[in-house]
Amino acid sequence: MALLELRRVSKAFGGTLALRAVSFELEPGEVHVLAGENGAGKSTLIRILSGALTDYTGELLLAGSTCRFRGPAAARAAGIATIHQELSLAPALSIADNLLLGVPGPLFGLVDRRAARERAKKALARVGLDLEPERSVESLSLTERQLVEIARALATEVRVLVMDEPTSALPAPDTERLLALVKELAASGIGVVYVSHRMDEIFEVAARVTVLRDGERVLTAAARELGREGLLRAMLGREVTAPAVAAPRAARPARLSVKALACDSRPALRPVSFEVGRGELFGVAGVEGSGASTLLHALFGDGPRLGGEVWLDGEPYRPRNPERALACGVALLAGDRHESVLPSQSVLENATLSSLARFSPGAFVRRDLEERAVRPETARVRLKAASLEAACAELSGGNQQKVALVRCLLTRPRVLLLDDPTRGIDLGARADVHALLRELAEAGTSILFRTSDLSELMQLADRALVLFDGRAAATLERNELSEPRLLALMMGGSS
Amino acid sequence: MNEISRRPFAWLVSPQARPLVPLALVLLLGAVLNAHGAFFEWQTQRAVFREIAVEGILACGMTVVIIAGGIDLAVGSVLALSAVVFAWLTLPHGWSGPLAIVVALAVGAAAGALSGALVAFARIQAFIVTLAMMVFARGVAKELSGGQKISNYVQAPDGHFVNVATPPVFAALDGRVLGGQLSVVTLVFAATVLVTWLVLRRLRVGRYLYAVGSSFEAARLSGVPVRATLVFAYLLSGLFAALAGICQAAQETHGDPETGLGYELDAIAMVVLGGTSLAGGRGGVCLTLVGALTLGYLQKVLSLNAYSTELRLMLTGAILILAVLFQRRVNREG
Numbered sequence: 001m002a003l004l005e006l007r008r009v010s011k012a013f014g015g016t017l018a019l020r021a022v023s024f025e026l027e028p029g030e031v032h033v034l035a036g037e038n039g040a041g042k043s044t045l046i047r048i049l050s051g052a053l054t055d056y057t058g059e060l061l062l063a064g065s066t067c068r069f070r071g072p073a074a075a076r077a078a079g080i081a082t083i084h085q086e087l088s089l090a091p092a093l094s095i096a097d098n099l100l101l102g103v104p105g106p107l108f109g110l111v112d113r114r115a116a117r118e119r120a121k122k123a124l125a126r127v128g129l130d131l132e133p134e135r136s137v138e139s140l141s142l143t144e145r146q147l148v149e150i151a152r153a154l155a156t157e158v159r160v161l162v163m164d165e166p167t168s169a170l171p172a173p174d175t176e177r178l179l180a181l182v183k184e185l186a187a188s189g190i191g192v193v194y195v196s197h198r199m200d201e202i203f204e205v206a207a208r209v210t211v212l213r214d215g216e217r218v219l220t221a222a223a224r225e226l227g228r229e230g231l232l233r234a235m236l237g238r239e240v241t242a243p244a245v246a247a248p249r250a251a252r253p254a255r256l257s258v259k260a261l262a263c264d265s266r267p268a269l270r271p272v273s274f275e276v277g278r279g280e281l282f283g284v285a286g287v288e289g290s291g292a293s294t295l296l297h298a299l300f301g302d303g304p305r306l307g308g309e310v311w312l313d314g315e316p317y318r319p320r321n322p323e324r325a326l327a328c329g330v331a332l333l334a335g336d337r338h339e340s341v342l343p344s345q346s347v348l349e350n351a352t353l354s355s356l357a358r359f360s361p362g363a364f365v366r367r368d369l370e371e372r373a374v375r376p377e378t379a380r381v382r383l384k385a386a387s388l389e390a391a392c393a394e395l396s397g398g399n400q401q402k403v404a405l406v407r408c409l410l411t412r413p414r415v416l417l418l419d420d421p422t423r424g425i426d427l428g429a430r431a432d433v434h435a436l437l438r439e440l441a442e443a444g445t446s447i448l449f450r451t452s453d454l455s456e457l458m459q460l461a462d463r464a465l466v467l468f469d470g471r472a473a474a475t476l477e478r479n480e481l482s483e484p485r486l487l488a489l490m491m492g493g494s495s
Numbered sequence: 496m497n498e499i500s501r502r503p504f505a506w507l508v509s510p511q512a513r514p515l516v517p518l519a520l521v522l523l524l525g526a527v528l529n530a531h532g533a534f535f536e537w538q539t540q541r542a543v544f545r546e547i548a549v550e551g552i553l554a555c556g557m558t559v560v561i562i563a564g565g566i567d568l569a570v571g572s573v574l575a576l577s578a579v580v581f582a583w584l585t586l587p588h589g590w591s592g593p594l595a596i597v598v599a600l601a602v603g604a605a606a607g608a609l610s611g612a613l614v615a616f617a618r619i620q621a622f623i624v625t626l627a628m629m630v631f632a633r634g635v636a637k638e639l640s641g642g643q644k645i646s647n648y649v650q651a652p653d654g655h656f657v658n659v660a661t662p663p664v665f666a667a668l669d670g671r672v673l674g675g676q677l678s679v680v681t682l683v684f685a686a687t688v689l690v691t692w693l694v695l696r697r698l699r700v701g702r703y704l705y706a707v708g709s710s711f712e713a714a715r716l717s718g719v720p721v722r723a724t725l726v727f728a729y730l731l732s733g734l735f736a737a738l739a740g741i742c743q744a745a746q747e748t749h750g751d752p753e754t755g756l757g758y759e760l761d762a763i764a765m766v767v768l769g770g771t772s773l774a775g776g777r778g779g780v781c782l783t784l785v786g787a788l789t790l791g792y793l794q795k796v797l798s799l800n801a802y803s804t805e806l807r808l809m810l811t812g813a814i815l816i817l818a819v820l821f822q823r824r825v826n827r828e829g
Binding site (some may be wrong): 080334340343411 | 697698699700701702703705706709710712713714715716717718719720776777
């Protein structure tokens, strides 16, 4: 009998099916890897296991009996512990207090300090940490925090441990340590559901692998039998084919030369060098934590630059802040929507924010100038909004993204930096954005775009830089681009 | 939005009308109680407009700071400081009125700019910075005045106390215009509202203020000079507090280091009653004007009908909560 079983589980968000009749089994003592591209349904499945999503169809069986958790606490009580990508420790509290948070008890129950300390010591020992339980969590390294999080999960009885990309933010040597712990826990009889984007890791820990694609289970196989090729093929969903090779465009004069640019903001960027030509669509591929976002922000003057040189159209380019970068003709569309639009401001106010000086000669904002400039741009990106007065928060995600894009366009950028420009937007809006980017590149704008979606990269990029763990894994020409190769590089394999 | 417009009395909950509802209720209460008709006299209205002026000026600056996502607790103390500076320069030192006004305004602006710089550059929370400035400015006011009210009864060089003539600027600021129908401080308040409106709705920096309050990160990544914008917000608040302090000194005909105690809370109450959210990024000075009128009329109605101060305080607190609850309920429905 399987320790944990999902039977034909489906879950829809609005009109789209995130999971379609997915079945999944986990044996005790097994590390079972969940793999799939972004949007394949992995996080939905994890949220069901952890009790965060309760309105799904299908069955969840724990040790043979059907369960339907009312919430995360119920799943936890049943023995399913989940470690999410964003850690859930209270940074200002001590390790002992954080471990106490995992233990259920009455709200006004007394805390036995000594017992808590002893228990914390024991829990820390179990994950191989020798730390004083009084230390505050914020004083710990990222790896230590990750281990404390696991210790907390183990503080009460655990039968199933769900881990969502636990190593994505860890440096390489610590990854080994964590993987060893995962194997050890499995050996003690716990069933582990493990999500990862890293090829080496997957084949190091996995007994079995289940691949999800577009919300469906593609296959479940023993890791040994599947092999790397098999995994890539299953994730992509088709045979590996040569890409449609676009005719190589005429050699382009360089617009942006980056030499050994390094950054220590998190995730860090090790020295990276590349060149982007005029009117080139330059893809930056990399999973979350690979340093791709850091690269775009560094080019935008956001975050400390450790070293390296950047030349823009032959001039040294070293912006102190985003304001300066914009003045030099470099615009950024941030990946996090909270950083790209102002929710309570109107479409018009959002659109002109980065180029307001042009619309306010003598400090007074000229509404007529603004409208004259914004209307053609909103039409060009096919923005659907009630009016230019509508607050951005009222728009759909795709339209908010278009507003942010208009804001960038109105600065008439020479270089456009886009951080996952089509994340979370529907297919129609995505096609609009793609068409617009091609048009802009045709007109001479150089575009650097990060994406975690390979098909997008294949469709748009003239060339691509692949980052893994803060390092340039490869720079690929158009005729070298292929999805399996990109995916392998993004997951730390060789091409 | 469409949902609402189909319902009867929909205009009652439209965003524009929302803050007017508490004001209308207070006016209705005044009209019903009316204190033997006294409520309907122009004299009463005029008194309300004069009484809300000083705190209303503070509320204008407070609106700007709150829209930018901050708070300024120092306005009451900065008011006292500039009242003392103004009185100190004009009465014992005999400076001319206009010059003293300029210096007092500069002192207020400097205090505000210092708060703003600490918020923007040292990244200390606005609540803490302005709390410290509140205590500090009060200390400077007391130091400068020796803890005494600075009046026209001053010590001459020979050690005797003499009465000096109060400069005409005091009478001018405390006077009335339009044939005695409107107080000068009311006009100053109106001008402050107008200037604030221009800043928020017409100037480039106004857009920046809303942007910073709406999302600091998004504003920064959009190239908004976020730090300069924050400094400007607190500077303006300090400047308006100094203006209010000069009006206060003129009305009291002395500079009192103890004046303006708790005014910052009334100013915040006016902003909130108008419906400007403390979360920042929303609201406006017209709303604050409505909030100031609501608070002013409430005080007037209760005092006209001889309700006790105790009851007045309790009712003011209750109405503040009710008004905010009402606005939030409506927001959720919208």
